[in-house]
Amino acid sequence: MAGGAQFFRVGDEVHAALSGHRRVVALESTIFSGLGLPSPANRECFDRCVAAVRGGGAVPALTAVIDGVAVVGVEAGDLDRVLAGTHKVAARDLASAVSGGIDVGVTTVSASLSLAARAGIEVFATGGIGGVHRSSEVTGDVSHDLVALSRHRVVAVSSGAKAFLDLARTLEYLETLGVPVAGWRTDRFPAFYVRDSGLEVPTMVSSGDEVAAMLRGAAAVGHPGGVLVANPIPEGAELDPEQINEALEEALADIEREGLRGPAVTPVLLDAIAAATDGLSVDANLALAQDNARVAAEIATALAR
Ligand code: PSU
Ligand code: MN
Numbered sequence: 001m002a003g004g005a006q007f008f009r010v011g012d013e014v015h016a017a018l019s020g021h022r023r024v025v026a027l028e029s030t031i032f033s034g035l036g037l038p039s040p041a042n043r044e045c046f047d048r049c050v051a052a053v054r055g056g057g058a059v060p061a062l063t064a065v066i067d068g069v070a071v072v073g074v075e076a077g078d079l080d081r082v083l084a085g086t087h088k089v090a091a092r093d094l095a096s097a098v099s100g101g102i103d104v105g106v107t108t109v110s111a112s113l114s115l116a117a118r119a120g121i122e123v124f125a126t127g128g129i130g131g132v133h134r135s136s137e138v139t140g141d142v143s144h145d146l147v148a149l150s151r152h153r154v155v156a157v158s159s160g161a162k163a164f165l166d167l168a169r170t171l172e173y174l175e176t177l178g179v180p181v182a183g184w185r186t187d188r189f190p191a192f193y194v195r196d197s198g199l200e201v202p203t204m205v206s207s208g209d210e211v212a213a214m215l216r217g218a219a220a221v222g223h224p225g226g227v228l229v230a231n232p233i234p235e236g237a238e239l240d241p242e243q244i245n246e247a248l249e250e251a252l253a254d255i256e257r258e259g260l261r262g263p264a265v266t267p268v269l270l271d272a273i274a275a276a277t278d279g280l281s282v283d284a285n286l287a288l289a290q291d292n293a294r295v296a297a298e299i300a301t302a303l304a305r
Contacts, residue, residue: 007098010119011073014061018120022304023058025296026072026116026124026154029106031289032062033085035267036127038274041282043083048286049125049293056297061121063112065089068101072119082106088263090144109156110148113226117152122215122303124156125296127289128192129228130266131161131170134252139261142173150177150225155215155303157229157296159288160190160197164248164269167197174228180214184231184295193239193284195232205229208295208302215303231295237287239280247276 010018017024030036032046046062053060062074064082074082081104089097089105091114097105107115109129116124130143149156161170171189174181183189183201191197205211214227251272260268273281 007068008070008118009072011061011071011075013059014073014119014121017059023297023300024061024121024123025053025058025293025300026061026063026112026119026121027053027293028109028112028124028126029062029064029074029082029085030088030108031127032083033106035086035088035106036270037282037285038271041286045286045289046079046083048290052290052293053125053297056294056301058297058300060293061116061119063107063115065094065097065102065105065107067103068098070094070098070115072115072121088267090263091148092144109145109158110143113145113148113152113154113156116154122154123296123300124154125289125292126156126158127285127292128160128162129156129158131165131167132173133265134164134166136166136169141262141265146170146173146177146179149174149179149228152226153215153219153224154226155211155229155296155299156226157184157231157292157299159192159233159292160230161192162266162269163192163194163244164252164273167191168199171199171201177225178223179225179228180218181228181230182211182214184229186230186232188232190230190232192288193233193244193281194241195235195238201230208298208300211299212302212305229295229299231288231292233284233288234291237284239277239284243277244273244281247273247281250276
């Protein structure tokens with residue numbers, strides 16, 4: 001087949017939306033799999049994100065690899081398989097996932113941004129992006145999510161980067177890559193489970209229209225890449241910083257002891273934090289992901305005007 005069309009598909013509802021009202025929000029699938037959240041919270045998270053996107057008048061486009069096809073807009077019949085997926089697919093894994101015909105691949109932020117851009121979707125929502133890992137000076141572990149943001153003209157809404165990362169260096173790296181970072185109604189970079197990391201963001205935005213103008217502005221001046229919108233967790237859902245920090249230290253020590261490296265690190269850390277907080281981190285994760293989906297729908301609506 002010409003152009004590798006057998007490797008890429010846009011779901012019917014998403015396709016119709018893109019050729020009509022254009023209000024579409026892409027979603028990654030790693031967060032909704034067991035790698036991101038324990039069952040049944042993973043499905044609840046997905047349902048709440050979808051409801052938030054639809055509530056904002058937009059169409060959700062879940063990305064995943066299914067039977068060797070990179071799909072934008074997973075359809076209901078394939079959802080269970082995706083939620084049960086255990087094969088993590090970042091952007092660089094997409095090529096081998098489709099050429100090798102893998103059964104199910106759950107997409108990370110980087111893979112999802114790449115597929116969203118390919119489909120013509122301009123807005124994406126998740127919980128937290130990957131970033132610069134603590135001790136990256138030893139391991140070299142910096143998520144490709146950051147590079148993907150600099151490459152694809154897509155607005156990504158997240159509650160900052162995951163809290164167990166080195167947030168200061170993550171912000172520095174975003175600057176190195178030239179990724180605009182905008183705080184949603186805040187001038188502080190959020191720390192996932194808590195609203196304020198103590199670090200400042202360069203820009204503050206307070207409406208979907210402002211974000212839409214930023215993306216259009218980037219295109220107009222020839223700046224490549226997207227915009228990271230950092231939306232703090234809703235106030236009522238915020239966790240106690242002391243408790244979360246203790247849980248993080250414990251989880252990081254476990255990783256160190258087990259000598260884990262690479263893509264396996266994030267899922268293990270998320271699990272350890274959930275255990276150390278008696279599941280409170282999972283509730284917080286759901287609340288922030290849902291709110292990011294809501295904000296993303298608002299931005300998608302503004303971009304479609
Ligand atoms: N944040 C979460 N849950 C997740 C992830 C992030 O709260 O499951 C996933 C996202 O898919 C993100 C990926 O793109 O972890 C980053 O993995 P790594 O650190 O290996 O780049
Ligand atoms: Mn990594």
